[in-house]
Amino acid sequence: MRDLFIFLLLAFLTACSSQKASELQLAPVEFSIAKPSQWQMGNGVTVLFLENNELPLVEAELYLPVGTLHVDSPGLLDALISQMRSGGIRSLTPQQLDRKLDALAASIEGSVGAEFSSFSLASHKEDFSEILALFHLMLTEPAFNLARLNLWKAQNLDAIRRRREDPQTMAALTFAKAFYAGPAVYTDSLMPGDLHKLDRALLLKAYGRLITPRGAILCVTGRIQEPELRDLLEKRLGTWGISSGSKPTAHKRMDAGVSLLNSAVSTDSDLIKTIPKPIFREVPGVYLVRAPFEQAAVVMGLPGPARDFPGYHSLSVFNRYFSSGGFSSVLFNEIRTKRGLAYSVGGGFAPGNGTGVFQIGLGTRVNQVSAAITEILTLVTVARKETASTDLLREIKESIERGFVFNFATQAATLDREAARRLLGFPEDFDESFLAKVRAVTEENLLRVAVDYLDPSRFVIVVVGDIGKEELVKAFPGVEVHEVQFQDEPFIPNRTK
């Protein structure tokens, strides 16, 4: 009897060990999206707040509705945001300000994106009031210390020189020039000449026009209660934009190359219209930058739909299926796993403001560049004829549904997502309706996206590496191969049919 029991046990264990993990039935992921408290300060700043008492910290992120796409002077917004932090304030030299923040073990840092910028603050809860006071002075009395500005310029000049050490950076910057005809916010990267033009007077002008509480969103989370926070914010930040006399005027343009339209009084959707629409060069082909890299960088792309595209959710599902689904994507499977052509490959649709882009990037050794590009173009061609099977589509939707919770993994993540939703002009019910809309995506929707937007003959393909033009001409008969110089101005490629 005992032997029989052991036999049955062993049989059971063997069955267990050979069971596939995929056969486990997973329960649905149930969660609700935390609703932040929201109010508007007297100066117009919208505050979003979620209390979090786990640790004695407070974190804040001030979003400003101005990004590089609003400012047609390369480097100006980066310089402005960075120098508001590191250029000191009227009452403290840059060094004194740094010392004060380091002594409190607190941080205030700025960052700049395409459509909005932000300052992030973090400190111990006991120091938060003092940090807000310092931040208020940065917002209202930045000194723009000349030596710090010169240091920033020297560091950026160095970064420009170092671009030539990185094929991925070279490919991305060349792609912008090959893909867009303008405006400059899409085509131009920061160059030494731009740095020379940047001076303190220009920063002061930009500061006066761009740094305003109107349209700003302040996200706060941490160990602080709402009444205390409301009081503190009014006391510390409430006078920003009111007492300084620098209240910006609507519909003003900067006379020194800055054009931010209407940000002071606009609603979110008004602001989105102020971003210029890109003009595509529409010269498909291969653009080769010869550079001494054994490992080539490839960027290839096509114009894509905008953020308000009715089939937006089809794009999310298509990306997951074709190019951005990690181990599951068609590109990863075919290019990396089956062919061993690239360590990293990915991309997809990036719906933007007014228009968008479909872009794929990869790195591969120079003698396999042609094979990798050919394979990707073949996969694109196939995606226009056949798409994910019903089962695969169901699995993709399930994966999106189960992973959705990670957008709300922390209070800070929840707040940042809500701020981005508002700044990018997504509808109020975007998150609540997201999964239902993903569930409604059909195989026909995926095919439609591919047919409408992925014409393999229209790709702009940039290759950076130690590869001969002749090889590409031979590999892609009938395709224009342009050999271009990195960062040459203007962008006039030599054509070879």
Add this chain to the structure above:
Amino acid sequence: MLILLCLVFAPGMALCSELAELESRVQSFKLSNGIRVIFVSRKIAPIFSGQIWVKVGGVDEQPGITGIAHFLEHMAFKGTKVTGTKDYQKEAPLLAQLERIVVENQGVVPESDEVRIIQAKLEEVWVDNEFGKIYTQAGSNRLNAMTSKDYTAYVVRLPSVAFELWCQMESDRLINPVFRQFYQEREVVLEERRSGFDDNPSGRLYELLLQTAFTTHPQRLPVIGSREDLERLTATQMRQFYELHYRPENIVISLVGDLDLVQVQKLTERYFGKFSQRAHRVHSEPVPEPIQREGRAASLKVAAEPQVYLGWHKPTLPNPADAHFAVLHSLLSDGRSSRLFSNLVDREKIALSASSTEAPGERYPNLFVIAAAPVPGVSVDRLAARIQKELDSLLSSPPSEAELAEAKKRSRISFLKLMDSDSGLATALGKNEVLHGSWRELIRLYDLIEATTVEDVQNLVRNFLTPSNRTVVYIVPEKS
């Protein structure tokens, strides 16, 4: 340990309340086979961070098999006897056949009809990327793995409902890995090497630093592997390496998130408890690196902007000097008011950047490293000399008590921020457990840092940061 420098208390506090609270929340236990489990329940959202830490990395390699630990990490995503294949019974003899041919050809896959036929048959039974696909379908987030000099870690975040699936997947790949698609993946690793090192001036300079500073110890070998070794590695060698190092006593499971302790205990034992203990092996420690008696220098001529790395040999935990170096790091390069930035970059304007770190691993004595980029017109020699002078100045103008206290406060806040993330906390706990034998070493390190005095910092300059113990490597720009 510098990364954990962050984890320190405010001055005067033997143990901050948050750390005491953390200590009370950490649950640790051993499975029947000796695998250690660390768990912290954290219910912010119905998710968890699951990490497997294995005590194997670059220092466990020898010339000839460099890169094998990292390559094995890649192969752990290729599946098992039940994942990644339609029929393992059919697949196994084909894999063996292919392996025999490659071994006979000293690691080269011959372009023969025989190989092509085997390959075609294998492709019929393989299910590409099934392992990753199962995770993706379960809603995984940040599925990844990393290999260092000291460890290999497999990390992922999942919804809590997928905890049993995680146990099943991770235990299966630890116990029953199948090295399929080995020779295709070898090409991928070579791609990774080319982009991260061969074509990357900073990567090459880092390799030069290790090769120059270490003459015999495996710290000198690249974790990614040399190209020559990678091109010849075989699945047979990997199987031997796996059996040597992937054993229960070398494995730590670190879990942080919305899970229950009972569930964690039950399911980890059920799945990971199946990993049989292996026969005892005599652990052969690498021969210690001979003491460096005079300064070394090497240069790299490459089409790139100038950079300089300076490295000094130093001890690691349990030597308390490791904690003192953590404090030194904070004084030198944590924040804009730190000494390297404020003196070399901001005031004297001879460097565009300057910062300190430690490399390449923590299990054995390593290097305290300062990396800097000179402003145009300043030679790397001048910058290197100025950095040495900055270190020497710690003797003539030592840090004040206030400066030291502020460095400790910065570290404490960084520690709190680490605790604000499931994966950050799981990493800190898992790494300390696997490298130092107990996650509590985290706390011991804080105590050591808290006890660090000005004299301790000065002793580092006297005993370690000397020109004779120093290695300098730099880029000599070559016109492209």
